[in-house]
């Protein structure tokens with residue numbers, strides 16, 4: 001029988017057990033459930049709410065339950081519904097009457113809210129570390145290829161020459177904001193629900209500040225109803241993961257393009273690519289595709305929980321039990337993707353000659369011509385127009401911009417000088433973008449060094 005059976009004459013129907021159990025997935029919260037129970041028991045004894053010797057027995061019993069769980073010897077019971085009642089009933093089996101005092105002044109409503117915050121804090125730290133690991137892998141690849149050129153794209157059209165390292169560092173920046181978001185969220189996660197009871201607090205002299213200190217929470221939630229009713233920190237965490245997954249998905253898409261025969265900019269190690277069951281020649285970037293694909297389930301977890309929450313009256317409703325599987329899945333998915341991409345990046349090799357060749361199309365330097373005119377004092381709109389005419393006249397003759405001589409160039413750009421003819425070198429073009437945040441090698445070098453510092457601090 002469940003632990004709440006007092007007022008019932010019959011046990012729950014088998015279907016009821018199947019629909020209501022959460023032990024099949026909330027079992028992973030056990031370290032946090034036990035941690036929370038230990039802090040609660042210490043507080044109860046310290047406040048004289050339970051006898052000190054019972055407090056001791058509870059702590060020892062919980063430590064034993066945790067060992068059984070750690071060793072995989074714990075026997076889970078579906079009729080005990082969830083992790084809270086599974087742990088408590090095993091505790092009472094082990095230590096007898098004292099176990100029946102643990103749930104004093106506590107409800108599963110404030111208990112689950114506490115367990116989830118301890119879990120979120122733990123995976124928040126873990127994911128911040130995994131983001132750092134991935135940033136290091138991107139930084140290392142950028143560093144190894146610090147002088148590799150490639151075309152930069154807008155609208156997936158060749159736009160201007162850039163350094164490959166500049167492209168990778170763009171993702172290092174995005175990932176840094178992802179990490180910052182998790183660090184900010186951690187402060188809001190790190191507040192204590194326990195003491196809220198079912199919804200209205202307790203008639204017993206609980207010391208919530210003590211429990212908060214024991215558990216390393218930064219603060220105590222100030223409204224008992226808020227404490228048991230909301231899941232906004234889980235939503236915020238899922239929003240952080242969704243944005244992170246979106247960034248990873250875009251990088252995956254870049255890699256898929258670079259790995260295609262049409263681009264042929266990069267090689268990926270065999271251990272991180274897959275073959276076709278039919279076409280013997282195939283080598284596919286499936287890890288990047290799965291990174292892109294799995295983004296959907298992360299967004300799905302966010303949308304699912306938002307939808308679960310939207311119509312709930314205060315305070316706790318059993319609907320809230322549905323907050324877990326999507327969250328766990330999103331955390332597991334993003335963590336696995338991050339670790340896989342980190343390892344994959346170490347196997348990426350550049351086909352520099354292909355990349356440099358693609359960056360060398362003189363048309364990519366059209367902006368450089370226009371800016372040379374601006375330096376002569378020509379208004380930019382006029383400069384843009386002149387260079388546009390020059391591009392069209394080359395196209396009509398079937399030649400590249402670099403094949404035109406000065407006379408031809410002057411037909412479109414009357415003030416063109418010899419210097420203009422030397423602007424078609426992609427390396428020169430990157431060097432000329434020498435301002436903060438630009439793709440000039442000197443700027444990229446400075447950024448590589450800044451990241452070296454930041455990434456080696458942890």
Ligand code: ARG
Pocket residue numbers: 022082108109112316318320321322
């Ligand atoms: N398994 C439940 C959940 O995850 C724990 C809280 C249950 N509380 C209750 N009053 N039925 O939400």
